[in-house]
Amino acid sequence: MxxxxxxxxxxxxxxxxxxxxxxxxxxxxxxxxxxxxxxxxxxxxxxxxxxxxxxxxxxxxxxxxxxxxxxxxxxxxxxxxxxxxxxxxxxxxxxxxxxxxxxxxxxxxxxxxxxxxxxxxxxxxxxxxxxxxxxxxxxxxxxxxxxxxxxxxxxxxxxxxxxxxxxxxxxxxxxxxxxxxxxxxxxxxxxxxxxxxxxxxxxxxxxxxxxxxxxxxxxxxxxxxxxxxxxxVQMWESTNVDDADYVVFAFGAPSRVVYDALLILREEGQKIGMIRPQTLWPYPEKALEELKEDVKGLISLETNCTGQMLPDVALARDLHFKDRHVPVYSCAYIVLDRIPTVMQVVDDIKAIISGQTEEAY
Amino acid sequence: MTTRKKPEVWKKDSSFCPGCGHGIVIRLIAELIEEMGVKSRELHAVGCACNLNGCWNDPQLQCPHGRAAAVAVGAKACEPDDLVFTYQGDGDAYVIGLSETMNAGYRGNITSIIINNNNFGMTGGQMSWTTLPGQTTTTSKKGRDALKEGEPFKGPELLSQFENVKFAARGAVYNPAEVNKTKALIKKAFELQMSGEGYGVVEVLCGCPTNWKMSPVDSNKWIEDAVTRYYGLGIIKDETAKILKEAI
Known part of the structure; x- marks a missing residue:
């Protein structure tokens, strides 16, 4: 080395x-x-x-x-x-x-x-x-x-x-x-x-x-x-997903912001985890096997305005949770010239937890 | 009368139309590869050249329409000892692929064999940049209007402006004498490449009886009488004498 x-x-x-x-x-x-x-x-x-x-x-x-x-x-x-x-x-x-x-x-x-x-x-x-x-x-x-x-x-x-x-x-x-x-x-x-x-x-x-x-x-x-x-070939990295009520899917630079946001939310008692896809094709559908049975929701977090990864998260959800509906939410950041701040992500995840944000799929 | 042996790289019969010039040019290339004893690679584009697939028993790669020269430059960079050439039509090399063809001439060390049959053959005879003024095609039904649609495009003449282009020529295959001359032109272009010095281009005027709606005999006559008036045969630029002498 x-x-x-x-x-x-x-x-x-x-x-x-x-x-x-x-x-x-x-x-x-x-x-x-x-x-x-x-x-x-x-x-x-x-x-x-x-x-x-x-x-x-x-x-x-x-x-x-x-x-x-x-x-x-x-x-x-x-x-x-x-x-x-x-x-x-x-x-x-x-x-x-x-x-x-x-x-x-x-x-x-x-x-x-x-x-x-x-x-x-x-x-x-x-x-x-x-x-x-x-x-x-x-x-x-x-x-x-x-x-x-x-x-x-x-x-x-x-x-x-x-x-x-x-x-x-x-x-x-x-x-x-x-x-x-x-x-x-x-x-x-x-x-x-x-x-x-x-x-x-x-x-x-x-x-x-x-x-x-x-x-x-x-x-x-x-x-x-x-x-x-x-x-x-599916590859991913998971953070605190075993007991997570909500799991964020984020890749690349925004995943680093999510990582910090998770620390803050954990301190506040919110059980949030993250799956960070390392392969986007094939999408890491197998990662959902690590989720707990009664997970409350999945969040697709990305920096584009249309939520380009969102359908892949929803498809992975459909493949894994066949007996019940698990909502999929979108955090698609439309400010095109920068990645979101940690506090912005914290606030947006809290809005999902509190039911203020409607599910996307 | 001498009989020519069928070259090894000519695996089986091609599916070119009767009277088409492609088959003759491919045969010349195949003979030269054997006679010169070179390792070869062929790279070619879509269009009528697709009819080569299956009959050419030598390395070849299907390239996007117009891009063969760029592919060839990449292959040549990795295998400088190989003979790397493109085999393209006029629509491919001069219309959609003008940029790639010019840039390969500008600094590449490959050979381009360009078949000029004055129309888009594979797609059914549309107007090309090489279509003669007044020539009817499916997209110039009243004859090409050179004022509106441009004068016939002369690729080797344009390429010959580049310092890197050491050999530029135009041949034809409408009679045995021209076939033999064309073979000599292609041979010189190949020898140039194998000496490692610069780019060579040989354009070959070919008949397209199917799309011209002429018999093969009339097609050959039309090339001789009309096409060669716009597209003069022979060597346009030749700096190979010094190079090839030094190489020996």
Whole structure:
């Protein structure tokens, strides 16, 4: 294990990827993720690896598609509308079963969007984003250390399932400077060349070259793969859920605010717990098994104005509580340029407990 | 008469329309790969090039429409010793993929083989940027109005402005003599790439009898009489002599 250093979340992404054996990176500048490009444009040539400042986000995703096809570890990163531009390419990566890893440092809002620390890209990321019938595994770190850890995990998952993995952070996590300890560096030359590299063969049709027309085998294999990932990849962290009357679901930066709010509410005698999804797809439905039988309500807390995660909490509720109705509440923070304060969260949870807030589902 | 052996990479018959130029160009590429003895990779886009799937027995990757050049640049960066080329149509490389094509020429070290058949073939013969003035297509039923809809677009000429583009040429396959010349052009572009110096592009004028609603013979005649008046054949830029000499 190497020494602990202070580093920005975005730089930690870059350093962790280098240590995981990143061979090819391409991206286009966009705030608040440009530090990744800047960091790698300095370090990768020193290590004899390739970093390309692409002419667009579209070109960047297509370049890493070509690079991934050679079996190398690849990365692209962007934010907000930049990730939207990559959806076409990501769908093609899914069609070709390429283990591509990307980082989305979310922006806040629609269109150009702003630099606020927001979670307005949840919906796009967890549904696959591009046309077709696929899912990317979406990892959501809540600290710089977790960001670094999730980068190496992302490569393991991507290669295990031959699937896209997205790491969805947000402005606060990307810009925050925190202590971080990195794993030992892996030499890309020591990584085995995958058997499928440069063969143009899909996961489901090992003896046939890629064909654009959907055959039976491909959708069937995809379906099996997505079910398998749903079963095996769910990750979450729970805090005080065993005796909790209300359980908050929050990920990323706001989960840290919730953590502090829980301490205050506990001191006041309120039994509140938190489930912090670390994978947003697959959503950690299994986490509900930790809840007590007579839990009074679930709260989806996120920083976007429409409550993008809310339906996933409601679906997880439906899956687990089949005999009785457990209300699901929404705390969706519509102030797009910042995350809520601890006292704001405390007040909003109290409003739910006291019955002032109507259930959402 | 000499008989040509069918190249190994030509796995089985393609599904191009009768009289289409694609089959000839693919055959030339396949022969060159064998004759030059290179490891190869093919990267191509949607459109008529999709008909290659299943008949091409060599590494290939289906790319988004217009983006093949970007994919190829990424692959080439990881495998600099491989021959990496795009095989695209004019709608793909010059219309939707103009940015990716130009940027690959601007700084990439790949080869682009671009089939120019003056229309969008796969989607049923719509107007392309390469459609001739007055040419009728399903979206220019009274003939292309160059004043409103632009003059025919000349990709290799435009690309040749970049310092990084070392070879730009246009061939055709409407008679055996032109087929042989085109093969020589593609060979030079491949040799350039394998020497590690810069980008090469070869555009090939091809007939599209199905969408032009002409017989294959008439299509070839139309290319020779009308298309070549706008699209001059031959080398547009060639800086390979020095490079290839040094490489030897």
């Amino acid at each position: 190497s020494e602990t250093v202070l580093m920005k979340g975005n730089e930690a992404v870059a350093e962790a990827a280098l240590r995981a054996g990143l061979d090819f990176y391409a991206a286009y500048p966009i705030t608040p993720q440009t530090e990744i490009l800047e960091y790698l444009s300095k370090k990768m040539p020193e290590l004899g690896r390739v970093c390309v400042q692409a002419d667009s986000e579209i070109t960047a995703i297509n370049m890493i598609m070509g690079a991934a096809y050679t079996g190398k570890r690849v990365l692209t990163s962007s934010a907000g509308p930049g990730i939207s531009l990559k959806q076409e390419g990501l769908s093609y990566c899914a069609a070709n079963d390429l283990p591509v890893v990307y980082v989305d440092v979310q922006r806040g809002g629609n269109g150009l969007a702003n630099m606020g620390s927001c979670q307005t890209e949840y919906k796009r990321e967890v549904t696959g984003g591009g046309n077709g019938d696929y899912h990317a595994i979406i990892l959501a770190p809540a600290s710089v250390q977790e960001t670094a850890d999730m980068v190496s995990l992302a490569y393991e998952l991507a290669e295990k399932y031959r699937n896209i993995v997205g790491i969805m952070t947000e402005a606060t996590i990307g810009q925050l400077v925190e202590p971080v300890t990195f794993k030992e560096a892996v030499d890309p030359a020591s990584l085995p060349v995958p058997s499928w590299a440069k063969t143009g063969k899909m996961i489901s049709s090992s003896d046939e070259p890629i064909k654009p027309r959907i055959k039976d085998a491909k959708p069937k294999a995809d379906r099996a793969k997505y079910f398998q990932m749903k079963e095996e």
